Amino acid sequence: MADGQPRVRTRIQARNRAVILAAALKVFADHGRRGATLDMIGEEAGLSKPNILYYFAGKEAIYEDLLTGLLDTWLDPLRALDPGGDPMTEILGYVRAKLDLSRRLPLESRLFATEIVQGAPLIGTNLRGELRELVADRAKVIEGWAEAGRIAPVDGRHLIMSIWALTQHYADFGVQVAAVLDDADPWDAAAMHLDTLFTRMLQV
Known part of the structure; x- marks a missing residue:
């Protein structure tokens, strides 16, 4: 019985963090980082402010946690671009994956956009580090396909x-x-339009 008790608490903690x-x-997407308060978040979550502070050090910690997780989700389809795959299939697959993320996660997309418009005060280091390195690596793959004549120069x-x-x-x-x-x-x-747009742009 004692062995099971910590697991129950862990599940409750994970659920409360997710809530x-x-x-x-939702609060950050509606009010922005500056306009949002812990009281608003607590009301939306159905939890007291002290309960929220049990899980997070404050509003900024919650905001940073959201953005860090979002950046990772946003980059996953780019990481999945296969250098050994068919160029058009890989690029169009990336377009569709990004469009699907926008469809499924509109609040997350708007939160990320707001952070960027504000100068990326919390994730600027991530953008200049991990993001820039990943984009540079995948850009070389794409340009390699172009140099091999498999897609149009780009x-x-x-x-x-x-x-x-x-x-x-x-x-x-x-x-x-x-x-x-x-x-x-x-x-x-939108998916059909973007397929046509990028196919015409990249076909040789």
Whole structure:
């Protein structure tokens, strides 16, 4: 019985942390880092402020935890780009994966965009380190495919940034997208459009 007790507490702690992070994501997305408060997060989570402070040192710690986890999620599809794969399949697969992240995680995308617009005060080091290194590595792979004549000539880093811009737009500017499309679901049409766009751009 004693052996089982710590496992129960661990499950409860993991659940409470997840509840706090989900609540904080909504509060930060709605009010920004500066406008959000622990009281708002507690109200959204259904937990008291002291309970939240049991799990996190403060508002900034929650915000940083969210952003660090998000950056890792955002980079996973780029890490998955296979240098040994078919270039068009790999690049279009990356486009679709990024668009799917925007569809499934719109609040996370907007939170990340807000941090970047504000000058990346909390994750600037990550951007200049891990992100820059990964983009440089995958850009070399893409440019290697171009040099081998397997895709059209392209600047790999700018291609990656174009993919970010064209996929994350649907989450970060969702209100504008809904207005322009008269509230029609944009995702299937966006996927077809981006497939066509990048295929025409990169085919030889």
